[in-house]
Amino acid sequence: MNTQPFTSGLAGGAVTRVADRHWHALDDDRVAGRGYAEHRPDGRLFVCIDAWRDATFDRLAEAMLADLPAPLYTVVDEADTDLTARWLRAGFTIRRREREYAVPTDPRVTGLGDVPPPEGVTILPAGRADQDLLRALDGAIRAEVEATAGWQSMPAEVVPRPGGIDPSRCTVAAAPDRYLGLVRVATVHRPRIGLVAVRAGEQRRGIARALLAHTLGTLHRSGSDVAWAEVHESNHAASALFEGLGARPAGGNLELVR
Numbered sequence: 117m118n119t120q121p122f123t124s125g126l127a128g129g130a131v132t133r134v135a136d137r138h139w140h141a142l143d144d145d146r147v148a149g150r151g152y153a154e155h156r157p158d159g160r161l162f163v164c165i166d167a168w169r170d171a172t173f174d175r176l177a178e179a180m181l182a183d184l185p186a187p188l189y190t191v192v193d194e195a196d197t198d199l200t201a202r203w204l205r206a207g208f209t210i211r212r213r214e215r216e217y218a219v220p221t222d223p224r225v226t227g228l229g230d231v232p233p234p235e236g237v238t239i240l241p242a243g244r245a246d247q248d249l250l251r252a253l254d255g256a257i258r259a260e261v262e263a264t265a266g267w268q269s270m271p272a273e274v275v276p277r278p279g280g281i282d283p284s285r286c287t288v289a290a291a292p293d294r295y296l297g298l299v300r301v302a303t304v305h306r307p308r309i310g311l312v313a314v315r316a317g318e319q320r321r322g323i324a325r326a327l328l329a330h331t332l333g334t335l336h337r338s339g340s341d342v343a344w345a346e347v348h349e350s351n352h353a354a355s356a357l358f359e360g361l362g363a364r365p366a367g368g369n370l371e372l373v374r
């Protein structure tokens with residue numbers, strides 16, 4: 117591990133890599149900024165810089181970009197124009213935009229109070245899915261997305277975890293012999309809908325609405341008034357689905373690449 121100071125061509129103190137993919141910018145021997153890099157499960161390398169001053173950010177960016185292989189990615193709040201400008205100055209370009217939605221969970225608002233699944237389809241609550249059948253569904257959906265928009269177009273939070281898909285996060289629509297669709301929810305600080313997906317041959321049957329009815333109803337009963345979801349700006353069908361449930365736009369994110 118290289119922990120030697122990096123002296124940039126920019127004014128200011130040294131930048132030091134203090135650990136694997138972890139940098140500090142120093143001013144008068146005090147930490148003035150920090151930089152991080154991490155591989156997401158899909159293999160892409162994402163970077164983050166925490167620095168108040170432009171000059172400190174630029175020093176960290178110069179040191180990190182000299183150390184790290186391309187391509188590099190980062191995600192910023194689209195309302196944070198200052199941070200976006202810093203990354204653009206470092207040579208990044210905007211790759212994609214995602215709209216963020218605040219999705220109500222109350223069935224009286226969503227209109228999903230009585231939405232049964234289609235005949236022959238059963239909704240399995242989170243944690244009830246068979247791992248093998250769930251893995252087969254995940255593989256089929258990924259193949260369908262890859263053949264059309266490409267899996268790299270999906271939100272970063274949808275990428276597979278090491279070891280496979282997590283049944284505890286997935287509500288599943290099941291036929292007698294296979295799984296047809298799922299809703300995946302991750303809860304860290306707040307519930308976030310990471311994926312709503314139905315096999316291509318099973319769409320337009322009301323499966324997605326039945327999955328969301330169960331998922332949002334469960335969140336509502338557990339005390340969550342709102343769930344959050346991110347939708348690629350070009351995915352008009354997903355935007356229409358959430359807006360039809362009373363979801364309201366709540367900002368958005370930019371993914372940048374260098």
